[in-house]
Amino acid sequence: xxxxxxxxxxxxxxxxxxxxxxxxxxxxxxxxxxxxxxxxxxxxxxxxxxxxxxxxxxxxxxxxxxxxxxxxxxxxxxxxxxxxxxxxxxxxxxxxxxxxxxxxxxxxxxxxxxxxxxxxxxxxxxxxxxxxxxxxxxxxxxxxxxxxxxxxxxxxxxxxxxxxxxxxxxxxxxxxxxxxxxxxxxxxxxxxxxxxxxxxxxxxxxxxxxxxxxxxxxxxxxxxxxxxxxxxxxxxxxxxxxxxxxxxxxxxxxxxxx
Amino acid sequence: xxxxxxxxxxxxxxxxxxxxxxxxxxxxxxxxxxxxxxxxxxxxxxxxxxxxxxxxxxxxxxxxxxxxxxxxxxxxxxxxxxxxxxxxxxxxxxxxxxxxxxxxxxxxxxxxxxxxxxxxxxxxxxxxxxxxxxxxxxxxxxxxxxxxxxxxxxxxxxxxxxxxxxxxxxxxxxxxxxxxxxxxxxxxxxxxxxxxxxxxxxxxxxxxxxxxxxxxxxxxxxxxxxxxxxxxxxxxxxxxxxxxxxxxxxxxxxxxxx
Numbered sequence: 001x002x003x004x005x006x007x008x009x010x011x012x013x014x015x016x017x018x019x020x021x022x023x024x025x026x027x028x029x030x031x032x033x034x035x036x037x038x039x040x041x042x043x044x045x046x047x048x049x050x051x052x053x054x055x056x057x058x059x060x061x062x063x064x065x066x067x068x069x070x071x072x073x074x075x076x077x078x079x080x081x082x083x084x085x086x087x088x089x090x091x092x093x094x095x096x097x098x099x100x101x102x103x104x105x106x107x108x109x110x111x112x113x114x115x116x117x118x119x120x121x122x123x124x125x126x127x128x129x130x131x132x133x134x135x136x137x138x139x140x141x142x143x144x145x146x147x148x149x150x151x152x153x154x155x156x157x158x159x160x161x162x163x164x165x166x167x168x169x170x171x172x173x174x175x176x177x178x179x180x181x182x183x184x185x186x187x188x189x190x191x192x193x194x195x196x197x198x199x200x201x202x203x204x205x206x207x208x209x210x211x212x213x214x215x216x217x218x219x220x221x222x223x224x225x226x227x228x229x230x231x232x233x234x235x236x237x238x239x240x241x242x243x244x245x246x247x248x249x250x251x252x253x254x255x256x257x258x
Numbered sequence: 259x260x261x262x263x264x265x266x267x268x269x270x271x272x273x274x275x276x277x278x279x280x281x282x283x284x285x286x287x288x289x290x291x292x293x294x295x296x297x298x299x300x301x302x303x304x305x306x307x308x309x310x311x312x313x314x315x316x317x318x319x320x321x322x323x324x325x326x327x328x329x330x331x332x333x334x335x336x337x338x339x340x341x342x343x344x345x346x347x348x349x350x351x352x353x354x355x356x357x358x359x360x361x362x363x364x365x366x367x368x369x370x371x372x373x374x375x376x377x378x379x380x381x382x383x384x385x386x387x388x389x390x391x392x393x394x395x396x397x398x399x400x401x402x403x404x405x406x407x408x409x410x411x412x413x414x415x416x417x418x419x420x421x422x423x424x425x426x427x428x429x430x431x432x433x434x435x436x437x438x439x440x441x442x443x444x445x446x447x448x449x450x451x452x453x454x455x456x457x458x459x460x461x462x463x464x465x466x467x468x469x470x471x472x473x474x475x476x477x478x479x480x481x482x483x484x485x486x487x488x489x490x491x492x493x494x495x496x497x498x499x500x501x502x503x504x505x506x507x508x509x510x511x512x513x514x515x516x
Contacts, residue, residue, distance in 0.1 A: 087409075087431065091449035092392070094352045094378045120352045120377060134350070148416075151345075156414075156432040158406075165423045173345065174414040176434040191349035 001102070001112060002125075008052055009098045009116040012045045012082060016089070016118065041089060042066050045082030045098065053078070060102065063237050065209045076102055077237055079110070079212040083118070085179030094119035099181040101212035107235045113213035113220075115181045124185040124217050132188050132221035141223040141249030142190040147171060147256050150193040153183045159201025167196065167257070180206060184214035187247050188221035194257060195247040198228060205242035208235040215247075224251045230258055259360070259370060260383075266310055267356045267374040270303045270340060274347070274376065299347060300324050303340030303356065311336070318360065321495050323467045334360055335495055337368070337470040341376070343437030352377035357439040359470035365493045371471035371478075373439045382443040382475050390446050390479035399481040399507030400448040405429060405514050408451040411441045417459025425454065425515070438464060442472035445505050446479035452515055453505040456486060463500035466493040473505075482509045488516055 046066050053060060053072070061077040062070040069077075078100060083089060085096030097117050103110035115124040126132040132139050151173040154164050168174045175192065177183055186192045199205050212235075215225055225233040225247045233245045248254055304324050311318060311330070319335040320328040327335075336358060341347060343354030355375050361368035373382040384390040390397050409431040412422050426432045433450065435441055444450045457463050470493075473483055483491040483505045491503045506512055 091409075091444060092380070092447060093435070093444070093449070094375070094380075117352070122350070122352075151349075154414075156412075156426050156434070158427050158429065158432075160426060162423075165420075165426075168414050168418060168423075169416050171416065173436070174416075174434060175436050176414070176432060177351070178431070178433050186349060186351070189350060191351070 004052075004056065004058060005100055005112075005114045008049055008100065009114075009118070011048045011052060012098050013118050015044050015048050016041050016083070039083075039086050042083050042086060046080070049078075049080055049082060063209065063239070065207065065239070068239060069237075076104055076111075078102055079209055079237055081181065081209040084115075084181040084210055088178050089118075093178070095177050095179045095182055097179060097181045099210065099213045101216065103212070103237070105237055107208060107212050107215045107233075110212055110216045113216035115185055115213050115217065117182065124182075124188065124214065126213075126217040126220040128216060128220070130220070132217045134185075134189050139189045139221050141188055141218065141221040142193050144250040144252040144256070145193065150253075150256075151175070151191075153177065153186065153192050153195040155197035155199055155204075157199055157201065157204045159199040159204045161198040161200050164196065164198050180210040181214045184211055184225075184247050185217050187223050187249050188214070188218040190221075190249060193249050194253060196257065197244050199244060202242050205244050207239060208237055208241055209239065211235075211245075212237075218247055221249075223247060223249045224254070226254055226258070228258065230254060262310075262314065262316060263358055263370075263372045266307055266358065267372075267376070269306045269310060270356050271376050273302050273306050274299050274341070297341075297344050300341050300344060304338070307336075307338055307340060321467065321497070323465070323497070326497060327495075334362055334369075336360055337467055337495055339439065339467040342373075342439040342468055346436050347376075351436070353435050353437045353440055355437060355439045357468065357471045359474065361470070361495070363495055365466060365470050365473045365491075368470055368474045371474035373443055373471050373475065375440065382440075382446065382472065384471075384475040384478040386474060386478070388478070390475045392443075392447050397447045397479050399446055399476065399479040400451050402508040402510040402514070403451065408511075408514075409433070409449075411435065411444065411450050411453040413455035413457055413462075415457055415459065415462045417457040417462045419456040419458050422454065422456050438468040439472045442469055442483075442505050443475050445481050445507050446472070446476040448479075448507060451507050452511060454515065455502050457502060460500050463502050465497060466495055466499055467497065469493075470495075476505055479507075481505060481507045482512070484512055484516070486516065488512060
């Protein structure tokens, strides 16, 4: 399966490389299945994936941001975000990925998580029970530390809850990179201590396609993802589902933050 | 001079590539001339630059974060940040640069601005009166638009002024990439509409080494940089100077934001 995922990311990268005009890349075509505007670059990448699965006879259903759920009669589903961080790609910021996860029906039964930075080719990869790997090197999330020493990634859309601002004032450093799959993976590599999304605007909360792969990556690295009430976070393979969350490198950090 | 700057950035990239252990890269050696901790990676890069200027007999003084001002008896000074975005480099985030500017005594007399992303090799380059170029293509900053349609980069250190949070709630998107030279350059390319730093902690405000190059890049692209009282922002070539600022793609946007 690794080989297929590598080939898919190569093809997506080659395809979007053909769309050299940033204005054309980001052209909003029509509303996608998840309600957000479909962009040219996302649509192109999605077509590449569907075409490849057909060509190779790979038995997987597909759940993707633009096309929705494609039932191909398989037992497992490829949860796909063909371009996570579309706006970064339009901006010329080298932080956007293809995110692919394979599982049955919800984030917590995902077996394989694959996040590839389409500019640098950095690969965040995890298999359930086998650990998390950045470019083939095993990684481990950071250990618990005091809040004032933490580096955190935070969701900062305009629906952001005021609690997030209190966190900004409390931690050592705050980042907002605009690419959830990388941002959650950076908690897994230990680069940052936590990643929080606390949006009062339900429509801006995370979708399963954004984090299905990096959710496994983080847990395999020793971290955990919680709802904001402190319970374990799960999401069904359903584009209608939206969620806030707190991702931490060390489960013990949860109480420090929430 | 372009040739020399290209060679310098190649040598810096090659040198830091030798330091493969992230823990080693970020090891804090001692306090730099600007009062912030000197890191191994910064020090290595700085030595590369000083060695090169000697080797080629290039007549420039040097002002750099770690070593301070090196008077080489020249009329002009190379204002250097050998690695802007050191923390990104330690994190494995592909947004850190070498930033080099050549001028006499303050940001507004800079003749050449050169910012090179050390991962992707993207080059943000400007010469006074000749325009701003991203990888050789002329760029233009964005035109005025309503606040709620703006994409902004904001400083979000823990000394951040509460006004910044009001802006987060008002604009369309907020980013915090942790690399000021790229962040100001992104206003120049039109990728974002503005970049604001409003820190109550004077010690966290911007240094001249961080933005000497990108300040010219932005102005050559049609943008402008202001103090938070609305006056034009300037900074002497002095590591002790610190400043807040608002950088905008369109000077008319200043009133919209301040």
